[in-house]
Amino acid sequence: MDFRIFTEPQQGATYDDLLAVARVTESAGYDGFFRSDHYLHMSGDGVPGPTDAWITLAGLARDTSRIRLGTLVTAATFRLPGPLAVAVAGVDQMSGGRVELGLGAGWFEAEHAAYGIPFPDVKDRFDLLEEQLAVITGLWATPPGETWSHDGSHYPIVDAPGLVQPAQAGGIPIIIGGSGKRRTPALAARYAAEFNSAFTSPERTAELYAGVRAACEDRRRDPATLVLSAAQVLCLGADEATLRRRADAIGREVDELRENGFAGSPDEIVDRIGRFAEVGTTRFYLQVLDLSDLDHIEEFAATVVPQLS
Incomplete structure (x- = not known):
């Protein structure tokens, strides 16, 4: 079991706020530090900006x-897959091989309108996602000295050099994550190293895991080769006053x-994590919303993680 912020x-x-965290x-x-890939705030005023x-x-x-390091998750609507493949591979090189790419169909319509990004209907967004996965993985897999082409309806590729390494x-x-019943688990089974269930109950998480395991079996892929993860908001407090202060923040x-996150005393959170572990979760993303409260991150590592070793 591992934990990521x-x-x-x-x-x-x-950037300095993120660096401190x-x-x-x-x-x-x-194990890791991940961030959302959004340009528009969902509450408050968003100051100092995205x-x-x-x-x-x-x-x-x-x-x-x-x-x-990685995203949970980049929207397929935000970037063309060729330049995204170049950018992510470049960050991987810069990190010495520590990068992961979370990729989804995109969902936040107001954000697209605010920044002039086209927002197709949900079917078309999933079509874009599916083709982006094909293009990105195809480019990454092309050996130096060879070229790769793709006859796609959205992103045709002609003789791309195998230099996106x-x-x-x-x-x-x-x-790949989400609650889609058909295309999401199928795409995860085909392309993903990890399937993520975000902000839902252990019971619903179990259902999502069952769907993606079945999709793996349909592709004759061993379901055990797919990491199963969950994302939950974190609000830890050794006492009620601390818990209330962090919730208010x-x-x-x-x-x-x-009810809906990892909140309460260390013992309460250990029990809640155990319910997710029972359905197969081995990786946890702890959503930290108050980036100024660095003690919060240290306290979880000191008081919760040792009980789960």
């Missing part, structure tokens, strides 16, 4: 040394967080 910088964070993540022993996910991850690739010998791991109610 997951941030939402579109709510308002500078990433450095604590590394020093406290977590940052670009892959630009900030490039900086963190040089300013950290051990933790895994990640540092990781096995290729950059791809993370992110605009949430303690009772709601206890």
